[in-house]
Every structure is written in structure tokens, then in C-alpha cells.
Amino acid sequence: MNNRSQNTAPPLLKVDGLAVDYATSAISLRAINDVSFELRAGEAVALVGESGSGKTTTAMAIAGLLSPNARVVGGEVRYRGRPLPIDDDALMRPHRWSETSVIFQGAMNALNPVHRIVNQIAEPCILHGMSRGEALARATELLALVGIPADRCSAYPHQLSGGMRQRVMIAMALACRPSIVIGDEPTTALDVINQAQVLKLLVDLRTRFNLALILITHDLSVVAESCDRVMIMYSGRIVEDGTVAEIFAEPKHPYTRLLIDSIPTPGEGKRMLRPIPGDPPTLVKRPSGCAFHPRCPSAMEICTTEAPHLKQFGKGRVACHLHDSLPAADKVSANA
Amino acid sequence: MSRRIGGILIRAVMTLLMVATLNFVLFRVIPGDPASLLLGGARISVTAEQIEAQRQTWGLDKPLFPDQVIDYLSATLRGDFGFSFKFRGKHVADLILERLPATIALVGLAQVIAVLCGVMLGVYAGWRRGGAVDHVTTGISLALYSTPSFWLGMLLVVVFSTALRWLPGYGASSPGVIVGSFAWLLDYLWHLALPVLAVALGLIGQYVVVARAAMSDVVTEDYMVTARAKGLTNRQMLMGHAFRNAMLPIVTLVSLNLGYVVAGAITVEAVFAWPGIGGLTVEALNARDYPLLQGIFLLLGVSIVIANLMADLIYGVLDPRVKQ
Numbered sequence: 001m002n003n004r005s006q007n008t009a010p011p012l013l014k015v016d017g018l019a020v021d022y023a024t025s026a027i028s029l030r031a032i033n034d035v036s037f038e039l040r041a042g043e044a045v046a047l048v049g050e051s052g053s054g055k056t057t058t059a060m061a062i063a064g065l066l067s068p069n070a071r072v073v074g075g076e077v078r079y080r081g082r083p084l085p086i087d088d089d090a091l092m093r094p095h096r097w098s099e100t101s102v103i104f105q106g107a108m109n110a111l112n113p114v115h116r117i118v119n120q121i122a123e124p125c126i127l128h129g130m131s132r133g134e135a136l137a138r139a140t141e142l143l144a145l146v147g148i149p150a151d152r153c154s155a156y157p158h159q160l161s162g163g164m165r166q167r168v169m170i171a172m173a174l175a176c177r178p179s180i181v182i183g184d185e186p187t188t189a190l191d192v193i194n195q196a197q198v199l200k201l202l203v204d205l206r207t208r209f210n211l212a213l214i215l216i217t218h219d220l221s222v223v224a225e226s227c228d229r230v231m232i233m234y235s236g237r238i239v240e241d242g243t244v245a246e247i248f249a250e251p252k253h254p255y256t257r258l259l260i261d262s263i264p265t266p267g268e269g270k271r272m273l274r275p276i277p278g279d280p281p282t283l284v285k286r287p288s289g290c291a292f293h294p295r296c297p298s299a300m301e302i303c304t305t306e307a308p309h310l311k312q313f314g315k316g317r318v319a320c321h322l323h324d325s326l327p328a329a330d331k332v333s334a335n336a
Numbered sequence: 337m338s339r340r341i342g343g344i345l346i347r348a349v350m351t352l353l354m355v356a357t358l359n360f361v362l363f364r365v366i367p368g369d370p371a372s373l374l375l376g377g378a379r380i381s382v383t384a385e386q387i388e389a390q391r392q393t394w395g396l397d398k399p400l401f402p403d404q405v406i407d408y409l410s411a412t413l414r415g416d417f418g419f420s421f422k423f424r425g426k427h428v429a430d431l432i433l434e435r436l437p438a439t440i441a442l443v444g445l446a447q448v449i450a451v452l453c454g455v456m457l458g459v460y461a462g463w464r465r466g467g468a469v470d471h472v473t474t475g476i477s478l479a480l481y482s483t484p485s486f487w488l489g490m491l492l493v494v495v496f497s498t499a500l501r502w503l504p505g506y507g508a509s510s511p512g513v514i515v516g517s518f519a520w521l522l523d524y525l526w527h528l529a530l531p532v533l534a535v536a537l538g539l540i541g542q543y544v545v546v547a548r549a550a551m552s553d554v555v556t557e558d559y560m561v562t563a564r565a566k567g568l569t570n571r572q573m574l575m576g577h578a579f580r581n582a583m584l585p586i587v588t589l590v591s592l593n594l595g596y597v598v599a600g601a602i603t604v605e606a607v608f609a610w611p612g613i614g615g616l617t618v619e620a621l622n623a624r625d626y627p628l629l630q631g632i633f634l635l636l637g638v639s640i641v642i643a644n645l646m647a648d649l650i651y652g653v654l655d656p657r658v659k660q
Contacts, residue, residue, distance in 0.1 A: 063565060065561060065564060065565055089564075089570075093567045093569065094567070095567075096564075096565060096566060096567030097565065097566045097567050098567075101565070102562075102565045104558060104561065104562060104565075109557060109558035109559060110558045110559055110561070110562045111559055111562070112559040112562070112563070112577050112581070113559075113581070113655070113656070113657060114580050114581055114654065114655060114656060115577075123566060123568075123576075124566040124567060127566065127567050127568065127572075128567070156656040156657070158656070158657050172562075172566075
């Protein structure tokens, strides 16, 4: 019964065919293309890719936080079945922070230097209808939740360490009880010890409040510890989507495999790092066909001319010509 | 916090002492003997005895250091700035006090107008970078900022006084108006219009340029994205998050300029024959009225030190990072 209602209810978040352009006066560049995925309540998904692969653009589009020179040119985002006005600042406002909140990278700059942290956390609560007193109480409670002692609540951001500021950012993200939290490289700016602690805090809070998490990262080791599912992005498209276990055990896309191979393993001693050969494509000059083909060890002729579509493959999805024939074979056997 | 203020105050007092001492030294190294200047220079013949008598009267026969310095500093502290050469027998302090209201009216009013218009326009231009308002405002402001204010003053006189005959081009009052009456006040403001405009336009240019730069830096900060993500309206983002951060460099500039409210706008006052401190400075310079100049320089020094002090104190209130 419970299972069935879960299946029929619309997913928490449904992104369908999302495409975003960055426009200058002269040219318009496609940043992400045909990005589609679903997010269920309480699910943690990692968006992984190199710089410029479109992971941040995807997340910011979902949050309705695209910069003024960006334009949504296709697709839509639905929250609990209702389309979100992601390209309209004024219409988006009531949805902000109470549905989707963001933990930004590098909390030094993401917190306003001239306001006390407790007030910065209380601010969205007040905007969403709390009284000032209630909001301050909530902010203090949230700060305690992330391990900031009560006597530091009235501190200014510059009086806190990097790890503490990131905790403040996490507390702030929870302020309006959102159901989705986007973490934009939340641990990147921290040292290794703080990274581990902040990540653990994030994982704990996610379980405790049943938060859906979209974690943007280029660090696959972070993914393994904190997420259920991984989406690999390359040159503005999702190239592979699967559970963490599947992706690490059996990567389908050659790019994913190279990414996983490039993680240095401490046990293997002095062996050299294994970078992926070649450079990531720029928005201006994208290769024809599959954008990855110039760097792909198993590129075929079709890869240079035809872009592969993201297709269902087992429990996950993959966009690669190597796997073109397999779903078709499945279909044949199913028909037979 | 109070330790910071204590430090600022001590530094201000030290600076004032240095200003006063420099002021003393500066006028002692200028060539020319004050005693003979006092007796009318070289134009009439004076005997050596007369000069010596003058030297004794004014204490000029005593050694420069420490006697004369101490005399000067103690007299200055008592508010005695000496006598003017040009306006014979008049106290320097009285002369300055007489001219001060006109200057405060001119530069003070110009500052108020410039801060209101300049900062608002600059902040708006920086907030809507690349918009129509930004292009127009920034262009005009750069031109105003780089125009010498006396030239702007002359231009205003040519256009509004000589050609259009709308506003008076010089002086502070029409003849025959009873000082203190309401008609006098209107007449005064009428005379004030062009000089205020000349000073204010230059300042507006400066404030727009600085405010715009400060605001454009702030809007690209990450915390503005945070504010937007939280669901603040544009107005709330501007007033609650951007404005205070953008104010920091503007406060410094405005405070420093406030120091000139009492020092006057020398060139503009000269162009409009405005009876303020600036005009007095020019008269004192032309007459080599060293005691008067000394008094004016001290006033300028003190007001700029006080303006700096205010900037430091306001900074501590605006920016929590300064307190430590």
C-alpha cells in the first residue's frame, strides 16, 4: 500500500529536457542540454563532472538562481508535480529556501560580512512568515544543531573558522525546512579534517530530516560516502546515471571509468596519478557527435558524427554508442 | 572597541600637535622678517631701533626653539591666533569666524546635495550595471569629476548669469537688503545658488564614480547570491545586504571631503567673489598676511583631522571586521 502510493505520487523534483544558454551580445552558448532526471524525497544524488561540465548551471537552474546572462531555452522543472517558474525572479521568490535551499561553496564569501550569523539565519524565516523572536529562536536552535555553541551565535562570519562558517551555511540551508538541499561543492574549500566532519554532519542531517540532497562535486570520494545515486556530466549533458554501487563497480561510460581510475589509491604506493588525457571541451568549441570522442579510448566512427542519447540501461542510464545495441537486444528478447 | 577608539583619539591629538608645529615652522622658513613686514615693508624708511622695538614687542628676539614654539603653541591653545597684517589690528580668530558662516553655507550645502544625489545615483548605477541609467550617469559623472570646479563656475556664470540673467554671478547679497530679514535670507540663497552648484557638481561626479565602483564590487559578491537564494526581493537585497557593504569606501571619501567644509572651496569662492574662508585665503596670500594664513592652515588641518577621526569611528560601526 505504502509502496504503491509512493510509486503513483509525482517525484519530488522532475527535471525534463532542461537546456540553458549563456548569452553575450554577440553569441549564445549552450551550457547544458537536454538534462532530465528525477529526484525522490530523501534521495541523495551527486552531480559529478569537470569544471565547465554544466553541473553548477544545472543546480542553479533548478534553484532558479541563474545569472542574468543565462537563459532557460528548453525544458522544465517540476516540484511535486507543479512547474517551477525558474526563469522568473519574482514568481520564484515564494518557492525559494522553503522548497530548495543551497549550501554554497566557500562560506567565507557566501555569508555577509557585516551581519551577525544568527540574524543571517533568521532572515529567511522572517521572510517566510515567522516573527522576529521565533526566527531568532529557530536560528539559535539550528546553530546548536550544527554544533555552534550558543555564545558564538552573535558572532560575525570573520570571527569563525572555515569549518564553522560552513556549518553556519548548513544551518542556514535548513532554516525554512526545505525538502531539497543543493550542496555546491560544500566541502571543497575546507581542509581534510573539516571536510570529513562537515560531510558527516551533512549526511546525518539529511537522514534526520529526510532531505533530498543534490551534491555538486568533482570529488568522487565524497560521493561514495554521502550519496545514493551519481549523475556524471560531460560538456553540458548527463552521460551516465546510476546508483553509487553500480557506478563504482561497473562504470558503463568510458568517461566514468576514466574518472574512477583517476582516483589515487593510497594503498598503491608511489604510483603516478592517472589523469584523463586531453582537455575538457569549452562551450565555444564543442566536438561533433559525442563530445567526449576526442578523449575516448574506445571511440568509434559513429561517435564523431552522432551524439548518443541518454538511454535506460539496467537500473541506470547511459549515453554512449558502445551500449546502443544492448537495450535493443533486450527489447528483442522481451518481444520474443 | 573602546581601546580602538582610545587609540584613534590619541593618534588624532598627536597629528594635531604635529600640524600645529609644522604650521609654525613653515612660516618661519618663509623669507622676510615679520617685524619689518609689520612696519610696512621696504616702502617707507624705518630705523633699526623701530624694528628692534617691534621684535621685542612680539617676542621675535627670543630663540625660535623652545621659546617661540612654546609661545605659539600656548597662544594657539588659548585661542589666540595673533593679529592680521592686512586687516590691521584685527584678531585672526575674529576674521576667520566672520567668514566661516558663508563658507559653511556654501560647502556644507554643496556636500549635502552631492552626498544625496551622488551616492544615490552611483549606488543605483552600480546596482543596475550596464543599464541606461548607468551609461548616462557614469558618462556625465566622469566628465564632471574631471572638470576643474572653477572652470565649471565660470561656465555657470556665463550661462546663468551673463546670458540668461537668472542668477547673480558674484557676491553674497544685493545692496540695500537688511541683514537678518527674511528678504535677506532669500537674497542670500539666490546668490548662493550658482556657487553651490559649481561645488556640488564636481563632488557629485566624484561620489557617483566611487559609489558605482563600490556597488558593482558588492553585487558580484557571493553573499548577494545567498541573499537572492533566500528569497529576498531586489529592494531587500539592496537595502539589507548590498548598501551597507558598499558604504564602506564611500564613508571614507565623504568624511575626508567634509574636512573641506570649513576650509572652503578656494577657487570657486574666488570665481564668485564669495565672502568665505576660501576668498579670505586668497586675500591673505596676496597680502602676504602670514598670521592670517597660519590661522587658516591650522583650521584646515584641524578640520581634516577631525573628519578623519569621524571616518574611523563610523567605520567601526559599519564594518564589524574593523573592531578587532
